[in-house]
Amino acid sequence: MKFNTKAIHGGQILDPAYGSVMTPIYQTSTYAQTSPGKHKGYEYSRTHNPTRTNFERSIASLENGNHGLAFASGLAAIDAIIKTLNPGDEIISTNDLYGGSYRLFTKIFEKYDLKFHFVNMEDPKYVEAKINSKTKLIWAETPTNPMMNVVDIRSMSQLAKHNKILLCVDNTFATPYIQRPLDLGADIVMHSATKYIAGHSDVVIGAIVVNDSILHEKLSFIQNASGATPGPMDCFLTLRGIKTLHLRMQRHSENAEKVAMYLKEHKKIQNVYWAGFKDHKNYKIAKSQMDAFGGMVSFIPVDKTFETAKKIAESLKLFTLAESLGGVESLCCHPASMTHASIPVEEREKSGLVESLLRLSVGIEDVDDLIDDLNHAIG
Numbered sequence: 001m002k003f004n005t006k007a008i009h010g011g012q013i014l015d016p017a018y019g020s021v022m023t024p025i026y027q028t029s030t031y032a033q034t035s036p037g038k039h040k041g042y043e044y045s046r047t048h049n050p051t052r053t054n055f056e057r058s059i060a061s062l063e064n065g066n067h068g069l070a071f072a073s074g075l076a077a078i079d080a081i082i083k084t085l086n087p088g089d090e091i092i093s094t095n096d097l098y099g100g101s102y103r104l105f106t107k108i109f110e111k112y113d114l115k116f117h118f119v120n121m122e123d124p125k126y127v128e129a130k131i132n133s134k135t136k137l138i139w140a141e142t143p144t145n146p147m148m149n150v151v152d153i154r155s156m157s158q159l160a161k162h163n164k165i166l167l168c169v170d171n172t173f174a175t176p177y178i179q180r181p182l183d184l185g186a187d188i189v190m191h192s193a194t195k196y197i198a199g200h201s202d203v204v205i206g207a208i209v210v211n212d213s214i215l216h217e218k219l220s221f222i223q224n225a226s227g228a229t230p231g232p233m234d235c236f237l238t239l240r241g242i243k244t245l246h247l248r249m250q251r252h253s254e255n256a257e258k259v260a261m262y263l264k265e266h267k268k269i270q271n272v273y274w275a276g277f278k279d280h281k282n283y284k285i286a287k288s289q290m291d292a293f294g295g296m297v298s299f300i301p302v303d304k305t306f307e308t309a310k311k312i313a314e315s316l317k318l319f320t321l322a323e324s325l326g327g328v329e330s331l332c333c334h335p336a337s338m339t340h341a342s343i344p345v346e347e348r349e350k351s352g353l354v355e356s357l358l359r360l361s362v363g364i365e366d367v368d369d370l371i372d373d374l375n376h377a378i379g
């Protein structure tokens, strides 16, 4: 089955009760048993729920994986992955990562004696330098948020396999429409499905996809035992969003390309970050592992001041100033004060995330209107 068909049908079990064409919202916490311990595969909705099952099967199908697991948020999914590790284990993570992931790693898990190394992942040798006998997991995000750096998933996976380490890729920015990390050798794919997967800025939800059954069992145990599972309504909304994932991603990518080209030509803009530029330092890798370049574009005004960035952010009318990304509507974000405020300034600036940087989540409106809006705001 091709991707566009999978978005509609992939992994889906047709409602066995009445043949409902859309997955019903099984808004129930528990299920009737005919005799003690005898049931139809569902006992309690933290453990399993039929609406959630269809979402888990759908995301697994899109990522070409064997097993999908749904969580109450992207961070709950990350939390479950880290909980498969033990005190003393070490994790190598990209230094240019989602602020909430950084906060979870450093403020919660370091307390439990897990050690995180944050490195520039554009060159595998920086990762290799941190590998020792305690290293258990490599955590990659690509393209990175908000600097749009590209990590070579294939070479990360070779490095991981060679050292018997697991590789997890946060695939939130790209989505499986663009990039399928399991096919490139990753062991775990993680999503903030809040973003492009659900796609309408109306739900917070997370997901994990793996191929290995033992890893799936471990994660599934944590999913149930820790209990950060999404409700059936949220799974339903996400499933509904997935049905147009391919159409949305195509338009997001087309619009973002036009916006990136426009910004690059603009005299008042200094740097534009977008993985699809032919002169992007990792363009070749991006081209080899991505089928399109997605809807995210970051930029810095030419005078590099916070005041100018602030003025642009405040003057935009169609782009709403808000955290998050991946919805049908365009958003503008000031990472230093919003999504990435939890990362210390020194750490942020090391990866180029300066105070004057703005990040756009380019929506699927008419791109001429979006460019008019930017033109007016940049002045």
Ligand SMILES: *Cc1c(COP(=O)(O)O)cnc(C)c1O
Pocket (backbone or CB within 6 Å): 073, 074, 075, 076, 098, 100, 101, 141, 145, 170, 172, 173, 191, 192, 193, 194, 195, 204, 205, 206
């Ligand atoms: C938003 C986001 C997360 C966290 O997901 P939530 O659903 O907000 O918990 C993790 N990684 C990336 C890249 C994100 O953009």
